[in-house]
Amino acid sequence: MAETLFAGRCVDGDIALCEAALSTQYFLKLVELGVPFPRNRYGEYIGYKTDHDPRRRATSVGPYTSKQMTECLEAAVQAKDVPMLDKTQVIKILTDGGTVCGLLCLNTAAQDAADHFTLIRCKNVIWATGGPAGMYADSVYTFSQYGATGLALEAGTRGKNLTEWQYGLASVALRWNVSGTYMQVLPRVYSTAADGSDEREFLMDFFSDVHDMLSNLFLKGYQ
Secondary structure (H helix, E strand, O other), X not given: OHHHHHHOOOOOHHHHHHHHHHHHHHHHHHHHHOOOOOEOOXXXXXXXXXXXXXXXXXXXXXXXXXXXXXXHHHHHHHHOOOOOOOOEEEXXXXXEOOEXXXXXXXXXXOOOHHHOEEEXXXXXXXXXXXXXXXXXXXXXXXXXXXXXXXHHHHXXXXXXXXXXXXXXXXXXXXXXXXXXXXXXXXXXXXXXXXXXXXXXXXXXXXXXXXXXXXXXXXXXXXX
């Protein structure tokens, strides 16, 4: 698995090895927390191929996999009585001599002007905010999702392993990534002249067999 992650040259080898080595442990941790990943009749967890993975390593509980994972993780945190500050948006990472010393946050639920800001003093920060979702004018990310990579870079953090992006067919009216859905229903793929004339299906210029062409078109749906 580490070799597969490293093969794209976008993940450092040591990070790839850590992800691979700990993947089973943390997958089973999610299972123990209640995420209902599918099994077959023998109790084995079912995997499928996705995103050019040469093996069947992917799994899912449907379109709300991330939501269910988040809910189970949140419940585990609450069970340990770990304080959670909801409606609190970090707007600046505070540093002193290149070392983090706190977070300045905006209390989005505050009614009184005096309570608009929250200061958190800390020695360590784990920045788990996702990628910079607001980088593009046309995006499938929902309007509430902006990401916060910029705050870390502004504070002096060195960026690394940040080079991978996925591009594909998408709906921007209903903000939804649809590339897999479209490809797996085997659409017609054709080109035209600028005025819409000269409609021509061009994929067969590159395949000798129509069944091979359709098979690869379907595979594009999850690769």
